[in-house]
Amino acid sequence: MTAQRVLVTAGTGTVGQHVVRELRDDDIEVRVGTRRPQSVREANDSDECVVEFDFVRPETWGAALDGVDAIFLVRPPGVEQGQVTAFVDAASRVGVEHVVYLSTLGADKNVLIPHHRIESHIQQSAVRPTFLRASFFSQNLHEVHGQDVVEHHEIFVPAGTGETSFVDARDVAAVAAVVLTDDRHDKQAYDLTGPEALRYDEVAAVFSDALNRRITYAEPSIPAFIRRMLSRDLPLSYVLLMVGIYSTARFGFAGRVTGDVGRLLGRPPRTVRDYVEDYRDRFEPANPPAATHSPER
Incomplete structure (x- = not known):
């Protein structure tokens, strides 16, 4: 029913x-x-x-x-x-x-x-x-790490060179609505990812291109990451949870890409580029610097 x-x-x-x-x-x-x-x-x-x-x-x-x-x-x-x-x-x-x-x-x-x-x-x-x-929500990039992009013009996560198959939370929600309103999805399991797996230096390049300013991937050590997060008064348990999540990418376990989102929605899943462009205002500093990056055409 x-x-x-x-x-x-x-x-x-x-x-x-x-x-x-x-x-x-x-x-x-x-x-x-x-x-x-x-x-x-x-x-x-x-x-x-x-x-x-x-x-x-x-x-x-x-x-x-x-x-x-x-x-x-x-x-x-x-x-x-x-x-x-x-x-x-x-x-x-x-x-x-x-x-x-x-x-x-x-x-x-x-x-x-x-x-x-x-x-x-x-x-x-x-x-x-x-x-x-x-998979890892694209929206975490502004909800958890937006301050680093705004203030330091960098993505600051300890994921090494591992890939992540980012999925947009809006696509996950659209899938949820589909399975809640059609009982053919009862007793099923779906693996929800975006259309591609990216290293965080590649994510930084997407940010640079979409925001028209240079964003880098800091690739911090785990201790450096913990110190910065704790300096923002985040609970240690939450910071350690993030370390665990990024360790899955660091060790190569977060890059799997599936087609479930596309099959369930009848359209391609949103890309990281789509996400950054839609949430551009979340990454703009109060006093933006002069553009230092020229998007490739």
Whole structure:
């Protein structure tokens, strides 16, 4: 059965906000789950339903799940695996039929990461699962690393010379909307990547060309990366998580490219160039320097 009422967890997040928009365009009743509903309501004058939802506060689950038949499930950083699986069990008990879980590329084989264990738990529950195993989001380049591009004109990540098959969060959201509104995708798993794998020096070249100023790849050591991130008051646990993510690229495990996005959407996935051009304003310094890079034609 196609979903009629969908709870989007992390509904204002990197992917969730776009899932909400896609489903609303499909005339699906959307319930936006967020820890701070009042601030969302004040900032958003649409008529979408915003509810308080927090994995670590089970008292928020009942109202968020009331009448829901499908969930777009995201595990935010810092939320423990057991809190997510307990929520899945609660959803199953109240009759939720379909869970679309935003996982990570390679989760089916990597038994060491929480995504693998959460996938296994969902498979053993009474809900019908769909797994979206996404590569590294292009949007992380401004949400996490935009300050380095703006202030230092560099991409500062410890990924060595490894490649990454960046995927645009908007494409992941569009796929989520497809699988939530068509039950032919129940009990399926999709590996979501962009159309190509790039080294970070190649990403820097794309930035340089699109922004018309020179952006370099700093290729910092892991200790240097940790020091800079901690200087911005980021939690050590989050910084170490980033180190783990970039280590997968450093050791050559993040470059796999698939065609799932294109097959599911009927169009090519967005490129890193598309992303940079669409988010250009996020990378512009307050007092931009004179252009130092001439795009090739």
